[in-house]
Amino acid sequence: xxxxxxxxxxxxxxxxxxxxxxxxxxxxxxxxxxxxxxxxxxxxxxxxxxxxxxxxxxxxxxxxxxxxxxxxxxxxxxxxxxxxxxxxxxxxxxxxxxxxxxxxxxxxxxxx
Amino acid sequence: xxxxxxxxxxxxxxxxxxxxxxxxxxxxxxxxxxxxxxxxxxxxxxxxxxxxxxxxxxxxxxxxxxxxxxxxxxxxxxxxxxxxxxxxxxxxxxxxxxxxxxxxxxxxxxxxxxxxxxxxxxxxxxxxxxxxxxxxxxxxxxxxxxxxxx
Numbered sequence: 001x002x003x004x005x006x007x008x009x010x011x012x013x014x015x016x017x018x019x020x021x022x023x024x025x026x027x028x029x030x031x032x033x034x035x036x037x038x039x040x041x042x043x044x045x046x047x048x049x050x051x052x053x054x055x056x057x058x059x060x061x062x063x064x065x066x067x068x069x070x071x072x073x074x075x076x077x078x079x080x081x082x083x084x085x086x087x088x089x090x091x092x093x094x095x096x097x098x099x100x101x102x103x104x105x106x107x108x109x110x111x112x
Numbered sequence: 113x114x115x116x117x118x119x120x121x122x123x124x125x126x127x128x129x130x131x132x133x134x135x136x137x138x139x140x141x142x143x144x145x146x147x148x149x150x151x152x153x154x155x156x157x158x159x160x161x162x163x164x165x166x167x168x169x170x171x172x173x174x175x176x177x178x179x180x181x182x183x184x185x186x187x188x189x190x191x192x193x194x195x196x197x198x199x200x201x202x203x204x205x206x207x208x209x210x211x212x213x214x215x216x217x218x219x220x221x222x223x224x225x226x227x228x229x230x231x232x233x234x235x236x237x238x239x240x241x242x243x244x245x246x247x248x249x250x251x252x253x254x255x256x257x258x259x260x261x262x
Contacts, residue, residue, distance in 0.1 A: 088120060088122065089149070090149055091120075091122045091233060091235075092122075093148075093149035093150050094146075094147065094148065094149060095122075095124045095126075095231075096150075097146045097147070097148070097150070098126065098133075098136060098146050098147075099126060099127075100146070101136060101142065101145055101146035102126055102127070102128040102132060102133065102136060103127070103128075105128075105132065105136070105142070106128060106132070
């Protein structure tokens with residue numbers, strides 16, 4: 001995945017309302033008004049959030065204008081969370097190689 | 113300025129004296145021999161290490177299977193205590209998910225009994241949202257979601 005695409009996903013995830021919307025959609029598809037229920041913000045504001053999430057590929061929205069429901073897309077989320085683990089894995093790998101390297105160096109030093 | 117919640121901290125004990133572990137980081141021949149994840153190599157001619165304040169730490173990680181995939185590192189040391197501490201800063205404006213334009217990597221070398229060394233690596237800052245998502249349990253809930261969706 002390109003870094004640009006990851007940036008768009010992280011920007012979309014940066015907002016707590018959008019994360020709450022995603023959490024709601026994890027339970028099942030919902031319409032704009034259903035999504036707006038727990039919040040004190042307007043329907044147009046919710047729609048704007050949905051547009052950001054859609055552009056990031058985190059949700060899809062049905063074509064039907066009247067009952068336009070949103071559903072969660074798991075793949076970009078999986079990629080985003082995999083990214084978070086990347087640095088930790090990087091150091092795990094790196095440390096395993098450093099460990100082997102240090103053993104090698106010390107064995108070389110012991111030899112006459 | 114540092115905020116523990118937006119930094120990755122990893123500690124590991126190595127069965128080698130502190131000076132040796134420090135040298136593995138600062139000797140270009142040694143760094144080239146071990147640095148990088150499995151499947152990646154660091155060409156010796158890409159490595160520059162000047163362990164002093166204002167000195168550079170440069171090297172490139174190259175993918176073994178696809179050498180077109182290369183990840184250059186260009187950091188500047190901001191703190192150096194021989195055999196004890198290396199702190200480097202790297203301009204990372206282009207890397208997503210990081211909290212600022214500068215990524216700081218702090219490597220502490222501590223004595224452990226039995227001639228061993230405890231290495232403490234601190235890397236960050238990361239974008240606060242990521243730390244927040246971790247706190248909110250997003251990572252685990254996504255894992256559950258993954259299972260649900262197969």
